[in-house]
Amino acid sequence: MYTDGSRIDFKKFWGNSPMEMDWVNAEGRSGGMVSLWDPGFFHRTETIKHLYFLLICGTIRGVSEPLHILNIYAPRTAPAKRELWDHIKGMKAKRGGIWIMLGDFNQVRSSEERRNCNFDPTTAADFNSFIYEANLAEYIMNSFKFTRCVDGGNKLSKLDRMLVCDKFWGLWPNATLRALLRNLSDHFALVLITTPNDFGHIPFKFFNAWLAKPRLDDVVRSSVSLFTFAGPPDVYLAEKLRCIKNAVKAWNKTTKKEEDANLNV
Structure with missing residues (x-):
């Protein structure tokens, strides 16, 4: 496993279109994040790197307010999670603008988001309080109920998600979140689609x-x-x-x- 993001050819994931990127290196087999974007659509103005997150700040075409994209790989222990939630709340309150937070939060919100796994109501309460106090919302996820599958599918959890602020929700209220089929990873990839799925009038009616x-x-x-x-x-x-x-x-x-x-x- 690579711990240095500079050694990975991320163009293989992106294709031949224009691309910019930044990353936080992994520590052994833990952590590591990368964010990629189209410079013709998103213009980066600032990057903040942390052991548990990668924050890319900038503007997107057609929107005047700054956009903050927070890529998260949360820690496992409860004290470290609480410290991270407080740090993120402080950043969001200080910077304003539009926020989307996505990644592996290493935390569920309720017992229904785990199957055959231990559920800790205290850390779940901490996480829900963070979401409420940071004024964040979550789109309903389609396709699958869980985002991590281990032990041959016997243990399931919803650890990955996308959280957005009220301004993001106001711009894209009809966005849809979809979990894709997993292949090599034990996590399901998530896709947030903000463009409407309206393909116009149906070709014709048939009875x-x-x-x-x-x-x-x-x-x-x-x-x-x-x-x-x-x-x-x-x-x-x-x-x-x-x-x-x-x-x-x-x-x-x-x-x-x-x-x-x-x-x-």
């Missing part, structure tokens, strides 16, 4: 009752066989669906006229 009506299959097959378009794959698909929609729409209009005429006979 199962239409399947019992004549000529529908021929109409769809004919529109697909006659369709021609040159362009990107996503635009090609959209135009193909629009072609089918127009053909089905015309067929439905004609069919309804025929049905109405038969009813009036």
Whole structure:
């Protein structure tokens, strides 16, 4: 395991697009954090490194207030956690701006966030008090209930999370938090999506009752066989669906006229 972040090629995780980064080195097999960002979207103004966190301060495109991104790898002992929570509260109160805190907090908020693991109500109460006093909120996590899996899946905990301030929540109230499938790690990766998942109008409505009506299959097959378009794959698909929609729409209009005429006979 590398303890020096400078020896790791983080471009393998990012790809070929522009990237800036900073890190806190691990101590043996414990700790270690790295933050990566797109300099075209986020402009860093300051970095603060600590044994248990990495704070990146700056501004994001389109938002006037400063943004503070706190990458956390919390300690295990209760006294060290309380000291860390107090330190973070002080930083947040002093700096203001918009805050998002993410990472491994090494702490759960309730007994429901552990399965077959020891639950300490005292440290959970400390953590909940910190969240309340720092005026932080947490998005509901989709996909999975827990974020750490050990002992072949017998022991589960929710140790990783994302906490945001009220200003962040106000800017992105409909953001969604999703846990991804894990591979080599015993932790699940988390993704916070702030862009709306609204892809516009659905291509067309379709009723199962239409399947019992004549000529529908021929109409769809004919529109697909006659369709021609040159362009990107996503635009090609959209135009193909629009072609089918127009053909089905015309067929439905004609069919309804025929049905109405038969009813009036």
